[in-house]
Amino acid sequence: MSDRFSAKLSLLLKALSLSRVQLAADLRVDKSVIGRWASGAVKPSEHNLARLTALVATRLPGFTVLDWDRSDSDFSALVGAAPAPRAQLPLPLLDLIRSTSALRGQAYEGFFRSTRPYNLQPGLFVHDHGMLRFDSDGLLSLRMGTAGTLVEGWMLPLHNQLFCIAADVTSGALLFGIFHGVAAARAQVLDGIVLAPSLDPGRTPTAYAMMFERVGELSGDVATDDAEFERLAGLNPLAPEGSVSDDLRAHLLRDIGPEAHALGGDMLLRLPLARALTRGPTYSELAKR
Numbered sequence: 001m002s003d004r005f006s007a008k009l010s011l012l013l014k015a016l017s018l019s020r021v022q023l024a025a026d027l028r029v030d031k032s033v034i035g036r037w038a039s040g041a042v043k044p045s046e047h048n049l050a051r052l053t054a055l056v057a058t059r060l061p062g063f064t065v066l067d068w069d070r071s072d073s074d075f076s077a078l079v080g081a082a083p084a085p086r087a088q089l090p091l092p093l094l095d096l097i098r099s100t101s102a103l104r105g106q107a108y109e110g111f112f113r114s115t116r117p118y119n120l121q122p123g124l125f126v127h128d129h130g131m132l133r134f135d136s137d138g139l140l141s142l143r144m145g146t147a148g149t150l151v152e153g154w155m156l157p158l159h160n161q162l163f164c165i166a167a168d169v170t171s172g173a174l175l176f177g178i179f180h181g182v183a184a185a186r187a188q189v190l191d192g193i194v195l196a197p198s199l200d201p202g203r204t205p206t207a208y209a210m211m212f213e214r215v216g217e218l219s220g221d222v223a224t225d226d227a228e229f230e231r232l233a234g235l236n237p238l239a240p241e242g243s244v245s246d247d248l249r250a251h252l253l254r255d256i257g258p259e260a261h262a263l264g265g266d267m268l269l270r271l272p273l274a275r276a277l278t279r280g281p282t283y284s285e286l287a288k289r
Contacts, residue, residue: 039099053065105140142155
């Protein structure tokens with residue numbers, strides 16, 4: 001079987017409009033198994049490859065196990081799709097990031113709402129809405145929308161942290177972030193620090209704390225999830241007055257510098273794990289599911 005199996009599987013799912021969730025259900029395996037196949041972390045056993053091939057043959061008559069060994073171009077022509085582009089991230093640790101994503105990435109898939117300070121209007125807060133899901137390259141893709149602004153990029157899990165690399169495609173700016181990860185099977189709340197240019201005339205480099213809260217789950221259907229993201233991204237981003245609790249305000253807004261440090265605070269903007277809000281669902285939240 002070709003070493004490019006993962007890319008071919010991702011291409012096939014796209015060509016057949018088949019989600020990983022649907023494929024896992026049809027094959028009666030956990031969706032994490034499909035995630036590891038699609039990321040290239042592992043390859044299917046002979047038994048599972050035969051079952052997968054038989055399932056594909058119900059949609060592409062005549063498809064056999066030998067077709068997996070076709071060249072990329074021949075395979076693309078067979079399934080009627082263009083080859084899926086691979087993410088061009090020149091990172092030395094990309095293979096490790098893919099493996100970590102395959103093992104832990106499911107905890108972060110879903111819809112999230114951020115809370116962050118409104119840099120241009122002190123005292124106010126903004127809610128962005130974002131969607132995290134696996135892309136065809138086995139990475140966690142990120143889409144965020146706020147009042148007509150669109151951000152696209154990746155959340156890269158590594159060493160129990162999430163490293164964000166994204167681009168504001170509306171204003172033409174790069175954004176970076178580091179968030180605490182979770183050990184739970186599902187992330188409910190994430191927080192971290194973001195570095196991005198402000199939208200003032202000087203595009204001032206600005207670092208600020210941000211919190212994400214889960215607000216929904218992916219359906220497994222790409223078109224349905226895209227539509228839900230567009231709906232969320234169209235909501236009013238300004239947090240209503242009084243809606244951000246005093247505790248959260250204190251977490252996101254803090255005094256830093258020599259005077260604050262002398263009183264037991266931070267010299268620089270930091271978010272130690274001991275003060276992080278990142279967590280999985282509580283027992284009461286699990287009981288409601």
